[in-house]
Amino acid sequence: MKKSICHFKYLLIVIVIVITSCNRNRYQFDASGNFEVDEVIVSAEANGKLMRFVLEEGQRLRAGQQMGYVDSITTYLQKKQMEAEVTATLAKQPEITPQLQVIKEQLKKAEFEQNRTAKLVSEDAIRTKDLDDWNAQVALLKRQYVAESSTLNTTTRSIRSEISPIGYQIKLLEDQLRKCKIINPIDGVVLTKYALQDEMTMNGKALYKIANLDTMTLRAYVTDDQLSLIKLGQTVKVFVDKGAKNYSEYNGIIRWISDKSEFTPKTIQTKDERANLVYAVKIKVKNDGFIKIGMYGEVKFQ
Secondary structure (H helix, E strand, O other), X not given: OHHHHXXXXXXXXXXXXXXXXXXXXXXXXXXXXXXXXXXXXXXXXXXXXXXXXXXXXXXXXXXXXXXXXXOOHHHHHHHHHHHHHHHHHHOOOOOHHHHHHHHHHHHHHHHHHHHHHHHHHHOOOOOHHHXXXXXXXXXXXXXXXXXXXXXXXXXXXXXHHHHHHHHHHHHXXXXXXXXXXXXXXXXXXXXXXXXXXXXXXXXXXXXXXXXOOOEEEEEEEEOHHHHHHOOOOOEEEEEEEEXXXXXXXXXXXXXXXXXXXEEOOOXXXXXXXXXXXXXXXXXEEEXXXXXXXXXXXXXXXX
């Protein structure tokens, strides 16, 4: 009986050692680092009062979503004034067709008389001088038509040349009106809010910071000996501490490997803690909502 108990104790000790060894090997990591994201700081593009600016930290936004606008009444009135100037200038344009139509009617009548007189002259019914008079009249009206057409077209081009600079000013004002709108640039979550509605803002002043948290980047560090174990596009295992020596496991993909070495950051422990020079790598990890910016992550390459 005592012998059986001794065998049982020995077997139990062996099982504990094996389990401990397996756990130690399971969580023996190759590299570690911190999670980060590409943050975008959205700034004002116009000067004035924030007439509408409603968002909260932690709010999820869509790309292209309008989050508010800066006071634009002055710019809008300037644009309306320019448009009125264009309308007034265009009203000065001569009506080319009606004015030329008068000469065309006179020319048509003169050409009719010219042809009729030429027929009578051929029949010796009237003098040749009468035909000469109508020929001169037709030639005169044709010259008048050409001259009047040239004058009217020159006047029209001159007026339109006056409108061209105003048109560019209108486009400039339209661009300023567009910049008064606060448009969210990317899908993401608001991390920090820097301004409040009804505050005065100016061009370049930060309004809020946003980042896409659906995919996180683990910036880890590897030694020179580990470079041969990794490549771009490689799938690796990423572990995040859940407490009590438990880890959440994620799939990650290596998207960037630094081509320059650097000294090991003080907050990072590499596989070989004696290594002074390491290489940074970026690993993209799909976030299930539990990974936060700044959290530590561990990596296993194999």
